[in-house]
Amino acid sequence: MPVSRRRPELHQALETKPSPARGPGKPTIGFFGLGSMGLPMASHLLKSGFNVKGFDISENALKSFADSGGTAYPDATEAASETDVLMLMVVNIDQAHQALFERGALANSTRTSIVVLMSTCPPGEVEQLAEAVTARGHRFLDAPVSGGVAGARDASLSIMVAGDRQTYEMSRDLLDVLGSKIYYLGERPGQASVAKAVNQLLCGVHLAAAAEALSLAERAGLDTSTVLEIVSGSAAASWMLNDRGQRMLLEDPEVTSAVDIFVKDLGIVLAAGSSARAALPLASVAHQFFLAASGQGSGSADDSQVIRAYRGMTAGQKEAKK
Structure with a gap:
């Protein structure tokens, strides 16, 4: 069954540096992967009042995000600057590694940022990615989704989540914007991917x-x-x-x-x-x-x-x- 929606507000729980880009009481999100599902997901977060900085390797995707009112970046490092949350809706685990480490997104986010991996990836490799992220002092959630393009457009996705319970509770405001059913699978990243x-x-x-x-x-x-x-x-x-x-x-x-x-x-x-x-x-x-x-x-x-x-x-x- 979906778990209770009582949780601490993300902006209250995160230790973040002040940023002129951040709206009052709202965290800044770096959303990576503006494809057929990622674009409507990022747009829903924008409409809900979150500050969203979008990244994609596709110029058309960046233009579509900008047209929807978002701030689009062709560079992952810039898109991650001063972000409290990095949400990854990329094609595979390799792209997640590239964005976070090779392109420098993780290092350029705030020091206690949360990485939310929403792509479908091999459970064992998700565990390894989580270890690499947390070893650098950041938080991590394994949060794949189901519902396809229709679910992304309607904000009715089912979202399966595994990771530190406190991090999960801190992130519920974001997840509730994107999905109608949120399931918590346990403390160990990779369990949601299973x-x-x-x-x-x-x-x-x-x-x-x-x-x-x-x-x-x-x-x-x-x-x-x-x-x-x-x-x-x-x-x-x-x-x-x-x-x-x-x-x-x-x-x-x-x-x-x-x-x-x-x-x-x-x-x-x-x-x-x-x-x-x-x-x-x-x-x-x-x-x-x-x-x-x-x-x-x-x-x-x-x-x-x-x-x-x-x-x-x-x-x-x-x-x-x-």
Whole structure:
């Protein structure tokens, strides 16, 4: 269950240096990663009155953030200057390391700043990153999210959090802006990332299963829109089917999450299973289909297009039988 929302205010708990950029009673946030999810998340923080300094390597992302009223920086060190919190919504753990250490963001933030890693990353590597951050005197929260682009836009994300309890309580004001459900998993960073891996296991398997089912209907010559309506309203329904099913029937749907994201995420799931000595055969098979779709050239397509891997397996077989 989501935990209680009673907590100390962040601006009261942090020992920070005064800054002319900081509004009254509000911490300054460095938000790293202004992509399809990061941009609306940073924008929600802005609208809630937080001082937000955005960083991304994409000029278009920086422009979009500036257009929304934020202060955009093409340099991570500048974006981190005088910040109380560094929120990372980057692609992977390597980008987190680069931003914090190679680009100097951590060293340029306030001496007691909090690093909040919100990306989906391997649990073991999250633990190592947390150790490197805390060894330098800063605080760290492992806080991956679920809900996709829609959840980011609606501020209805589910946020899984692990780390020092006091740091978590200090950060609730920020997390409540971004998510409708906040779950505290424990004191050890990496625990929330394990929970996210469990979530992604189910998402990936459900999505691959939905693609397989609709490809069967398509191959058998059924009207796939009707079949989708049937299964979406029956015991076969799942959140992933209802969200992605209609896009599977489109030739080139809008990309809300790419095939290659699930290639990465299911790879993390399998690594977590290996670490826990847990056999994950369904996750492994689903991973192979996302890899196949990516290998066919659909890596940047919407993840619903994993269905192309199934189509590729049977392409031309009907014609060969005639």
